[in-house]
Amino acid sequence: MTARNGGAYLERLRTHSPELWVGSEKIVDVVGHPATAGAAAEIARLYDLQFEDGNEDMLFEPADGDGPVGVQFLEPRSREDLEQRHAMHKKWADSTLGMMGRTTDFVSAMLMAWNANADFFGDNADKVRDYFRHVRDNDLFLSHAIADPPVDRSKPASRQPDPYTYLGVKEQTAEGLIVSGAKMLATAAPYSDEILVWPFSLRKFAPEEKPYAIAFAIPTDAPGVRLICREPFGGGNAFDQPLSSRFDEMDAVVVFDDVLVPWDRVFINQDYERVNRIWEINSNAFTGAQTSVRLMAKLQFVAGLAKRATEVVKTDQFPQVRDALGEISTYIELTRAAILASEAGATPNQDGVLFPDLRPLYAIRNSGNRWYPRVREILQQILAGGLLYQPADVSAFDSPIASDLAKFYRGPDNSSVERISVFKVAADLAVSAFGGRHELYERFYAGDPMFLRINTQFNQYDWTEPLGLIDGLLATSAEHARTAGSAEPDRTDGGAAA
Known part of the structure; x- marks a missing residue:
């Protein structure tokens, strides 16, 4: 099989809808339900992008495949390959205005790193390679679930009130593992074909955590898998909720109720030592590239929105507004520079796959979680009461108060229609529940911001150059001190006067 279009994606989602719960309602048709239809349609549009005129560079033919597949699965072996992946990420991010953080080019980037470093998985290396080809050749949409529900963060998995609060192995059978428990927070899981599951924890796994040290993939419609969703923000009309009606990328807790994971989908089986070393796969090199490109697109959209809204009401002439817009454009260019630096510094692994330089990508990941809340604050500050000034909904234009609106x-x-349409977009991002979710997402999607920065910018940072500078100065200072100390005392009259 080869790359699929939006129609094929939606058809599979219709016939393989997961067990999805929104409150007490069980949704059986993700494609048609108002809470989920908008985002499903947007994802289908992303698949269609691969076949539009002028987007031929979004497909390629792998040597071990049967036809063209998406560039999201291209293992880069040259600078041109990295640039092609960059262009693909940007087209997808621009298409969703950076509002959908877990489009399938994110998890496919993670899976590609797993494939490129499959030897990490030991005896299961070929399972990882086979699964990568399966996802690639069927152009599947993947989500992932890696964190544990916050029942008692002070205790490890083995000391939770129920041993299957966190996802763990209950039984090994001839067919595979029986697992129970929960994982979160599977963004875009309702729209995905399968979920990649593995344990992410700042706490090192101990031997007693062995049953929880597992990594596998499972179809979203597998028996015993159910998704418990947060409150949906979609379902509105495109005028009054121009962003949330289209881009509400649903988040869900994934519950596993005695789920059978076939052996060919089990990649790590109760190996706590391997889980503690999973960072060696270096998947952040590719997921970091995708998230940085998406952040750049999102910042560009916010900058354009802020500039247009201030043009509409003629506040773009004020110096404080120009300064604020300039702050946003600064973040855009710093992000762009980091992406290019990561590509320029890419190095090959043992098989010749080029991995982008993590250092600038980490720097953006550790900055974007602070920049995005700031740019949302800028929207609130420069648009102020205008964000609350709009009529409740589009029906007001066809009512007795239409002349008041005009x-x-x-x-x-x-x-009035032109002005309100712009400010409806701004309000959807700056003051709505949808906008609040986006701020929280950007703060925490990569993990706790403080520990993330400690781990990547302190513990893992190469301090050789910074320390070399201070050590060089101290060595020079010491040499000067020795030279001064060995100098002959001044024997002139002027020197003796002291």
Whole structure:
């Protein structure tokens, strides 16, 4: 099989819808339900991008395949390959305005790193390689679930009130592992074909955590798998909720109720030492590239939105507004520079696959979680009461107060419809529940910001150059001190006067 289009994606989702719960309602049709239909349609549009005229560079033919597949599965072996992947990520991110963080090019980037460093998995290395080809050749949409539910963060998995609070192995059978428990927070899981599951924890796994040290893949519609979703923000109309109606990328807790994971999908089986070393796969090199490109697209969208909204009401002439917009554009260019630096510093692994330089990608990951809340704050500050000024919904234009809207909601050079449409977008991002979720997402999608920065910018950082500079100065200072100390005392009259 080869790359699929949006219609094929939606058809498979219709026939393989997961068990999905929104409150007390069980959704049986993800494609058609108002809470999930908008995002499903947007994901289908991403698949269609691969076949649009001018996007031929979004497909390639692997040597071990049967036809063209998506560039998200391209293992880069040259600078041109890295640039092609960069362009693919940017087209997908631009298409969703950076609003969908877990489009399938994120988990496929992770899986590609697993494939490139499959030897890490020992006896299961060929299972990882086979699964990568399966996902690639069927162009599957993957989500992932890696964190544990926050029942008692002070205790490890083995000391939770129920041994299967966190996802663990209950039994080994001839067919595979029987697992129970939960994982979170599977963003975009309702729209995915399969879920990649592995344990992410800042706490090192001890021998007693062995049953929880597992990594596997499972179809979202596998028996015993159910998704418990947060409150949906979608379902509105495209005028009043221009972003949330299309891009509400649902988050879910994944519950595993005695789920059978076939042996060919088990990649790590109760190997706590291997789980503690899983960072060696270096998947952050590729997921970091995707998230950085997406962040750049999102910042560009916010910058464009802020500039257009201030143009509409003529506040773009004020120096404080220009300074604020300039702050956003600074973040854009720092992100762009980091992406290019990561590509320029890419190094091959033992099989010749080029892995982007992690250092600038980590720097962006550790900055973007602070920048995005700041740019959302900028929107609130420069648009102020205008974010709360809009009529409740589009029906007001066809009501007895339509003339009031025409008079009091127009701008200096634009109609009330034009002005309101811009500010509806801004309000959806700056003050809605959808916008609040996005701020929380950017803060925490990669983990706790403080520990993330400690681990990547302190513990794992190469301090050779910074320390070399201070050590060089101290060595020079010591040499000067020795030279001064060995100098002959001044025997002149002027020197003796002291």
